[in-house]
Amino acid sequence: MATDDKAIYHFITKTNELENSNYWKYLQNTNLSVNIQWRSGIASSQRIGPGEEETKAFILTLRLFCQDNDLISLRNMKKKIDSLTIDQQLKNEFLDIRDGLNDFLDNFNLIPIITIDEHTPSNREIFNAFMYGKYAHITQHETIESWEKLVSYNGMRAKFDQILREYVAALIALRDVCKKILVDLDEKKVE
Structure with a gap:
């Protein structure tokens, strides 16, 4: 396997793992929700969503896309895709999806229901x-x-689930572009 193909192949494989995980299946088949109760002057909340074990297993793979010491981090993949001699449209498609994910992460909740000390955290702040x-x-413990x-x-925890849903949807779209890039690379080898 060529060096160019290695990162792309691993990106595809690890995205497939996320897509086939119990956590992802739960997110696709169940609505996330938070129940808030007020009894005798005491408020409590309960999140309806994937369990901790599913989340931990999911995060173990997801972090490969987030940490720059990994070959398939989104920043490293951007550099890899930029360096390839492939159709510019494929490069643009990859970068547009990646930029869209970053825009989503940098945005604030549309409805600022989660406010801490008069600050509404961005999706990236909640994610991080x-x-x-x-x-x-445990750097942000x-x-x-x-x-x-x-x-x-529990509202923030449910928001984290929603952020992960968007994140993986972007990874799946990026994976599909990576598949097209592999085809383009193979065609160029034949030429």
Whole structure:
């Protein structure tokens, strides 16, 4: 397998793993929700969504796309795709999807129902807090600890699920472009 193909092949394989995971299947077949109750002056909430074990297993693979020390991180893949001698339309398609994902992550909730100290966290802030404070690392553990004390915590956790759904939908679209890129590379080898 050529060096150019290696990263693309792994990107496709790992995206397939995410798409076939129990976590992803749950997100595709069940509506996420949060139930908030107010009893005797005390508020509580409960999230309806994938369980912790499914989430942890999912994150183990997802983090390969997020961390630049991995061959298939989105930043490394951008560099790889930019360096390839392939149809410019394929490069543009890959970059447009990646840029769309980054735009989504940098946006705030359309309805700012999650506010902490008068700050509405962006999708990226919520993603990073859960990813690096609860699941993949503990660098943002203090953030998660402070959020866990809030009634809105389960809302933020459900938002994290929704962010992951968008993230993986983008990865699936990128995977499909990668498949076309492999075909383009193979055609150029024949020429």
